[in-house]
Amino acid sequence: MRTRSTTRPGGRVRRRLTVLAGSALALVAAACGGETAQEPSTSAGGGGATTIDTSKPVTVYLGRHYGIEPVFAEFTKATGIPVEFTTGKDPELRERLVVEGPNTTADLYLAADAGNLELAERAEVLAPARSEVLDGAVPERLRDRDGAWHGLSVRARTVVTSSERVPEADVPTGYDGLGDAKWKGRLCLRPSTHPYTQSLVSSLIASRGEDGATEVVESWVANEPTYIDSDSEILGAIASGRCDAAIVNSYYLPRLEAEKGEQPVRLSWVTDEPGVHVNISGAGITRHGDNPAGARRLLEWLATDGQARFAEVNFEFPANPDVAPRPELVALGGFTPDPVRVERFGTLQPDAVMLLDRAGYQ
Amino acid sequence: MSTGRASARLPAALWAGLAGAALLVLAPVAALVSSALRPETDVWAHLAATRLPGMAVATVVLVTVVAVASAVLGTALAWLVAAHRFPGRNLLVWLLALPLAVPAYVSGFVWVDTFGVRNLGTAAVVLTLSLYPYVYVLALAAFRDQPAGAWNSARTLGCPRGAAFRRVALPAARPAVLAGSVLVALEVLTDVGTVRLFNVQTVADGVFRVWFGLAQREAATELAGLLLLAAAALLLAERRATRRSASGTAAGGRDTRRMEPVRLAGAGWWAVAGAAGVVAVALVFPVARLVAWAAEAVGRGATASAAGGVGHHLGSTVRVTVATVLACTVVGVVVALATRWSRGRGARALATSTTLGYGLPGPVIALGVLVVLAAVDRTGWLPRGTLLVGSFLGLVVALVVRYLALAVKPAEQAVGRVGRSAEDAARMLGAGPGRVVGRVQLPLARGGLAVAAALVALDVVKELPATLLLRPFGVDTLPVWVWQASSDSRWAEAGLPSLVLVVVAAVPTAFLLRTVLRGRSVAW
Numbered sequence: 060m061r062t063r064s065t066t067r068p069g070g071r072v073r074r075r076l077t078v079l080a081g082s083a084l085a086l087v088a089a090a091c092g093g094e095t096a097q098e099p100s101t102s103a104g105g106g107g108a109t110t111i112d113t114s115k116p117v118t119v120y121l122g123r124h125y126g127i128e129p130v131f132a133e134f135t136k137a138t139g140i141p142v143e144f145t146t147g148k149d150p151e152l153r154e155r156l157v158v159e160g161p162n163t164t165a166d167l168y169l170a171a172d173a174g175n176l177e178l179a180e181r182a183e184v185l186a187p188a189r190s191e192v193l194d195g196a197v198p199e200r201l202r203d204r205d206g207a208w209h210g211l212s213v214r215a216r217t218v219v220t221s222s223e224r225v226p227e228a229d230v231p232t233g234y235d236g237l238g239d240a241k242w243k244g245r246l247c248l249r250p251s252t253h254p255y256t257q258s259l260v261s262s263l264i265a266s267r268g269e270d271g272a273t274e275v276v277e278s279w280v281a282n283e284p285t286y287i288d289s290d291s292e293i294l295g296a297i298a299s300g301r302c303d304a305a306i307v308n309s310y311y312l313p314r315l316e317a318e319k320g321e322q323p324v325r326l327s328w329v330t331d332e333p334g335v336h337v338n339i340s341g342a343g344i345t346r347h348g349d350n351p352a353g354a355r356r357l358l359e360w361l362a363t364d365g366q367a368r369f370a371e372v373n374f375e376f377p378a379n380p381d382v383a384p385r386p387e388l389v390a391l392g393g394f395t396p397d398p399v400r401v402e403r404f405g406t407l408q409p410d411a412v413m414l415l416d417r418a419g420y421q
Numbered sequence: 422m423s424t425g426r427a428s429a430r431l432p433a434a435l436w437a438g439l440a441g442a443a444l445l446v447l448a449p450v451a452a453l454v455s456s457a458l459r460p461e462t463d464v465w466a467h468l469a470a471t472r473l474p475g476m477a478v479a480t481v482v483l484v485t486v487v488a489v490a491s492a493v494l495g496t497a498l499a500w501l502v503a504a505h506r507f508p509g510r511n512l513l514v515w516l517l518a519l520p521l522a523v524p525a526y527v528s529g530f531v532w533v534d535t536f537g538v539r540n541l542g543t544a545a546v547v548l549t550l551s552l553y554p555y556v557y558v559l560a561l562a563a564f565r566d567q568p569a570g571a572w573n574s575a576r577t578l579g580c581p582r583g584a585a586f587r588r589v590a591l592p593a594a595r596p597a598v599l600a601g602s603v604l605v606a607l608e609v610l611t612d613v614g615t616v617r618l619f620n621v622q623t624v625a626d627g628v629f630r631v632w633f634g635l636a637q638r639e640a641a642t643e644l645a646g647l648l649l650l651a652a653a654a655l656l657l658a659e660r661r662a663t664r665r666s667a668s669g670t671a672a673g674g675r676d677t678r679r680m681e682p683v684r685l686a687g688a689g690w691w692a693v694a695g696a697a698g699v700v701a702v703a704l705v706f707p708v709a710r711l712v713a714w715a716a717e718a719v720g721r722g723a724t725a726s727a728a729g730g731v732g733h734h735l736g737s738t739v740r741v742t743v744a745t746v747l748a749c750t751v752v753g754v755v756v757a758l759a760t761r762w763s764r765g766r767g768a769r770a771l772a773t774s775t776t777l778g779y780g781l782p783g784p785v786i787a788l789g790v791l792v793v794l795a796a797v798d799r800t801g802w803l804p805r806g807t808l809l810v811g812s813f814l815g816l817v818v819a820l821v822v823r824y825l826a827l828a829v830k831p832a833e834q835a836v837g838r839v840g841r842s843a844e845d846a847a848r849m850l851g852a853g854p855g856r857v858v859g860r861v862q863l864p865l866a867r868g869g870l871a872v873a874a875a876l877v878a879l880d881v882v883k884e885l886p887a888t889l890l891l892r893p894f895g896v897d898t899l900p901v902w903v904w905q906a907s908s909d910s911r912w913a914e915a916g917l918p919s920l921v922l923v924v925v926a927a928v929p930t931a932f933l934l935r936t937v938l939r940g941r942s943v944a945w
Binding site: 118125126127128143144145146147148150151154155158159160161162163164178250251252257286287288289291292296299301408409412413416417419421 | 467468470471472537539617618620622626629630632633634635636637638727728784788791792795798799808810811889890891892893894895897901905909910911
C-alpha cells in the first residue's frame with residue numbers, strides 16, 4: 060500500500076511516474092475547462108469509467124489519521140487501485156499543496172474540517188468534480204457549491220456535562236448557556252488554535268452576527284475556562300471532576316466508552332436555534348495531481364460503497380443520508396443540525412480567529 | 422586571534438563551498454523575508470492590540486527561566502561529578518546526561534497526563550529537565566579541561582574550595598556554560614510542540630496562529646522575523662562575552678595536569694541525593710510511564726501506526742538522521758575551514774549567515790525550503806521527471822538549513838584550536854592547502870567534528886514539524902508516529918514509539934558524553 064518513493068540517504072531524488080496519456084489529457088482538460096471537462100462517471104463507485112489505470116496509485120494528503128488505513132485497504136480490494144498517503148495537519152498540508160502548485164505529489168486532499176477545504180479551494184489548488192454519484196450521495200449543505208470538495212462524514216459538536224454533579228435541569232440548551240455565571244470555574248474548552256473552536260465560532264458569527272458571537276465568546280471567557288487541546292482529555296477531565304461542562308464532538312464519547320466502559324458524562328444535543336454545530340471530514344481532488352481519474356474514483360467510493368466504513372472508524376455520522384450510522388450514534392438520539400452551509404466556515408475563519416483574539420480566548 | 426601569516430588566500434574550492442552553504446541557508450530565509458518588506462499592517466495592528474504583548478512576555482520569561490535554570494542545574498551537576506569522588510559517580514555521570522534523549526514534547530505529555538497542569542511554570546520545568554544536559558555536558562568538559570595550576574595555586578594560598586570554585590573554576594568554565602545556555606535558549610525560543618502542550622502562547626506559537634488561523638502567511642513570516650532577530654542577538658551576545666573571557670585561556674602552552682577530584686564528604690551527599698532526584702524526575706519517571714504505556718499498547722496488539730511498525734519508523738528515522746548528520750558535518754567542516762583560511766570580513770559574514778536557520782522554528786524553515794524547492798522544480802533545470810518537492814533530498818535540505826549551526830560552531834572551534842604553528846610548519850614543509858587540511862587540520866579537529874555530528878543527530882532524531890511538512894511518501898520517522906498518536910491523546914499508543922525514540926536518541930547522547938569523557942575538547 061505504501062512507498063512509491065525510491066530514496067536513499069545522500070540525496071537521490073524521487074522519480075515521478077510518467078503521466079499516462081489518458082489522465083494527462085484529463086488533467087489538461089480539467090485545468091483549462093473546469094467541471095465540464097471531467098469524464099463522465101456512470102455508476103456508483105462501481106465499474107464506471109473505463110479509462111482508469113488501476114495499477115496507478117492514488118496519493119492522498121491526509122489530514123485525518125484515525126484508523127483510516129483499513130478503509131483504503133478495502134478500496135484497493137474493491138477496485139484494484141492502490142492508495143498511498145502521507146499524514147499531517149490540515150492547514151500545513153493545504154500550505155504544501157499551494158506551494159507545490161503544478162508539481163504537487165497529491166491527487167486528493169482529505170481534511171477533517173470544512174474551513175481548510177474551503178481555504179484550499181480559494182487558493183485554487185482543488186479541481187471541481189461534479190458527478191451524479193457525488194451529487195446523489197452528499198447533501199448540498201455539506202459540499203462546496205462548485206464541487207471542489209465534498210463532505211464525507213459529519214461531526215456534531217455539542218454540550219457535555221457531568222452526570223454526577225450537574226442535574227439534568229441545569230444542562231444548557233444552547234452554546235451561549237455555558238456563558239452563564241453558574242459555570243464559572245467549571246468549564247473546559249478547546250483552545251482557539253484548533254479548527255473545531257474556529258468553526259464553532261464561525262457558525263456563531265453566521266447565525267448571530269459578529270456582535271452576537273462576540274457576546275457569547277466573552278461570556279465563556281468570563282467564566283475562566285480551563286483550556287485543553289483534546290476532546291478526549293476534556294471528557295476525562297469531566298469524569299475526574301476537574302470540570303463540569305464542556306463542548307466536544309459527539310463521537311469522542313462513544314469512542315471513549317467503547318474503550319473504557321461507561322463514563323459519568325452526559326451528552327446533550329443543543330436544541331436552541333439554529334441547531335447543533337456540524338462540521339465535516341471531506342475531500343477534494345487536487346487541481347494538479349497526476350491521477351485525477353483515480354482520485355475521483357476514490358472520492359466517489361468513499362461517498363457511497365465505502366461510506367459506512369469511512370464514518371464508522373471514527374464514530375462519525377455518514378454524510379450520505381442513505382447510509383445508517385453506527386448503533387452507538389443512533390443511541391445518542393436525533394438532533395437538529397445547524398442548516399448553515401459548511402463552506403462558510405472557510406470564509407468566516409479569519410473573522411472567527413480575530414474575534415477569539417479580541418475576546419482574550421486562549 | 423592570531424599572529425599574521427604571510428599569504429593566507431582562501432582556496433577557491435573553500436570559497437565555493439562557503440558560498441554554497443550560505444546560499445543554502447539564505448535562500449529559504451530570503452524567500453520568506455522578502456515578503457516581509459511590505460508589512461501586513463492590519464494584522465500587526467490586530468496582534469498588537471490582542472495577543473502580541475502577552476506572547477512577547479511569555480517568550481522572554483520562558484526562555485530566561487529555562488536558560489538560567491539549566492545553567493545553574495547543569496553547572497552544579499557537572500561540578501559535583503567533575504570535582505568529587507564517591508561511589509556510583511561513574512554511573513551518575515552517564516545518567517545525568519541521558520535526559521537529553523527524552524524529548525520535551527514526550528516528557529511533556531507524560532506530565533500533562535499525570536498532573537493535568539498546563540501552564541508556563543510546568544512548561545519551564547519540563548523544558549529545563551530535558552535541556553539542562555546541554556550545559557551539563559559542556560561544563561563537564563570545561564571543568565575537566567581546565568589547567569590544574571590555577572586551581573592548585575588558589576588552594577595552596579589558602580582559598581577555601583567554595584571560593585576557589587567561584588573565583589577560579591567557574592570563570593574558566595564560563596564560556597562553556599554560556600554556550601550551553603544559549604543553546605538551551607535557542608531550543609526554547611523555536612519550540613512549537615511543548616509550549617502548545619502547556620497552553621503557553623509564545624511568539625513561535627503566534628507564528629502558527631497567524632499563519633494557519635488567519636491564513637496570513639506574510640504576517641506569520643514577519644512574526645518569525647522577530648524570532649530571528651532574538652536568536653541573532655543571543656548568538657552575538659554570546660560571541661562577545663566569550664571573546665572577552667577566552668583571551669586568558671589561550672590554547673598555546675598546555676598545562677596537561679588535571680585537577681584531582683576530592684573524596685565527597687558530609688553535606689556533599691545531599692548534593693548527590695539531589696542529583697539522583699534529578700535523574701528520577703527527568704529520566705526514570707517519564708521512561709517508566711512510557712514503558713507502562715508501551716506494555717499496554719503491546720498487550721492490545723497496537724504495535725504499528727497507519728504507515729507501519731517499529732521497523733518502518735526506525736528505518737525512516739535512521740535514514741533521515743544519517744543523511745542529515747553527514748551533510749551537516751561536511752558543510753560544517755567546509756565553513757569552518759573557510760573561516761580559518763580567510764581573514765576577510767566577507768567570509769566571516771557568510772559563515773555567520775549559515776547559522777541563521779537555528780533561530781527559526783522548524784515549520785517556518787520547512788516552508789521557506791518548500792518555496793525554494795518548488796521554484797527550482799519549475800525552472801526545468803532538473804532531469805525530466807525528477808522533483809525536489811516531496812523528495813528525500815528536499816527533507817534533508819530543510820533539516821540541514823535548520824541545524825547547520827550545531828555543526829558549524831563546534832567545527833569552527835575545533836579547527837580554530839589547531840595551532841597556527843602546526844599549519845605553518847606543514848606549509849613551510851611544502852604542503853599545499855589540500856594536504857594541510859587533510860593531514861593536519863581535520864585529524865586534529867576530529868573530536869570537535871564528533872561533537873558536531875552528535876549535536877545534529879540529537880536534534881534531527883527528535884525533529885517533528887519540518888519532517889511532518891516535507892517528508893516524501895513512505896518516510897515516517899518515530900516522532901511522526903508519536904505525534905499521530907499523541908495529537909489524539911492516545912497516550913498508550915504513543916508510548917511504544919516514544920520509548921523507541923528515547924532509546925535511539927540515547928545513542929548520540931552517549932556518543933557526545935563519551936567524546937567528552939575521552940578527553941576530547943568539546944565546544945558549541
